[in-house]
Amino acid sequence: MHLTLPPATAARLGPEGTARALAVRKQLAEAGIALPAWIDERPGRLQLVVGDLADDPPLSRSAEVLATEHGPWVLAGLLALRTAAAAPRAAFYVPDGAALGTLSRLVSGMAVEVHRALPSWPSQPERDIPGAFGRAWVASPAVLDRAAAALSGEPPRRVCTVAGGVRRPQAMCTAPGETVRDLVRRAGGALVADWVALCGGAPGGTLCARDEPPPAGTALVLVLSAAHPLVRQARRPLSEGLARARTACLGCRQCSDVCPEAARGTSLRPHHLVAQLAQGRADPALAEALLCTGCGACDLVCPAAVGPAGILRHLSARLASAGASPPRQPLRDHPARPAVRLPRDRLLQQLGLSQYR
Ligand code: SF4
Ligand code: SF4
Structure with missing residues (x-):
């Protein structure tokens, strides 16, 4: 090297x-x-x-x-x-x-x-x-x-929290190869039989198989009932998200106003990408989607439940598998726009997770 x-x-x-x-x-x-x-x-x-x-x-x-x-x-x-x-x-x-x-x-x-x-x-x-x-x-x-x-030369600590519907929520060091099921067992087991794991938590997490290890760097395995609204949203297919974008999107731009990548001065604008995709624009013109970190903040503020983060996740995966790379971005000395911040103390309630506090 x-x-x-x-x-x-x-x-x-x-x-x-x-x-x-x-x-x-x-x-x-x-x-x-x-x-x-x-x-x-x-x-x-x-x-x-x-x-x-x-x-x-x-x-x-x-x-x-x-x-x-x-x-x-x-x-x-x-x-x-x-x-x-x-x-x-x-x-x-x-x-x-x-x-x-x-x-x-x-x-x-x-x-x-x-x-x-x-x-x-x-x-x-x-x-x-x-x-x-x-x-x-x-x-x-x-x-x-x-x-x-x-x-x-030592192994990483790989600290991961297992929380939500488990008996003993806790942060633990994990070993390579440990599956989601192993981690849930170490947290005392799930409280419901139909449990589902959202790796990365909410908002922005993805559903993980019980018998697979969580993706590298996962900070939170959030255990929920299969009927929880966050699970239903994570399972929503792209076609459903796009249909909602076509019929319910208000064009209010709140998703772009809260987006931390847009606030950093990048060209990512979720409202624009969602509108373009809903109108059937081809993927390669939408490579800005690869700038999305998947944080899910846009989902939290969207007044029409369009779910821009999920739509961008589908799009990014398609672009990445086609070998696309994110467009180069200029480095800025000052924020291009004011930051919209979401108070942490209201997030659990907004996400329907207050019971696990
Ligand atoms: S999920 Fe992506 S588009 Fe949405 S706020 Fe986060 S970085 Fe921006
Ligand atoms: S916040 Fe929701 S309704 Fe508003 S522009 Fe974005 S996707 Fe459309």
Whole structure:
């Protein structure tokens, strides 16, 4: 594996720093962690690497447990990413609570920042950390975990929460090959016989087979009755979603207003894609769908229950299997639009999950 740094970055780091950055890049690459392309294309633009520990879906405690019970581990992951990217700054973005206290104590005296996250969802650290917008590499807890594992040679912790209709909801370290059924058993078993697992939680999760492992990096296995509205929505075929888009979509653009990727300045506009698809526009013209992270925020605000996130998930899967890639996006210095934030304390009620609080 041949890796190089841009000449300007190598000159800034010097021979020793360059060798260290390349060595860490190699270890990360072997673990499947790639740096965003813009970091090397635009030397000097990257200002900080952010470990985002505030993006747990409702009912998940995975990031909190990773931070509180494996603090040095998650810090090692963040420092590895900073070294590989040659970032001047490193920061954690953490919700109020035990994780904030643990990480603040851990980094005391170190050149690592800890920022308190706003109690809103999805998290948007680029907006809330000074100097971060358009200049940050934001890493999820799963990437921090894999980065720490790549450097230490130990297996990743793979913390996953099993919650919802189970007897003992909990966050647990998982082993490769453990199936959804194994994890539900470790959480005391399901409360109903017709249980179904939404991997990734809600909104935005996908249905998983009981006897398959959850997808890599799953933070939450949400166990629900098959009759739960979230399960019915996840099972809705594309044709039904498009029929609803044709007959019920108000064109209100609330889905695009709340979309964190649109707010970052990308060209993703779910209202536009949904309208184009509903009118039968061909897939290749809609490659912006590949910018969608599947967070599901658009589903939560849609007043007509069109389900834009599900429609985009179908579209992205088709585009990806056809070999399409997302269109290149310009890097912006300032947000293109104001952020619409959803208060976390209302999410459970809105999702019909209050009983599992
Ligand atoms: S699911 Fe996709 S389109 Fe919807 S808000 Fe999230 S990133 Fe935007
Ligand atoms: S929020 Fe719903 S109704 Fe409004 S434009 Fe988006 S899909 Fe249509």
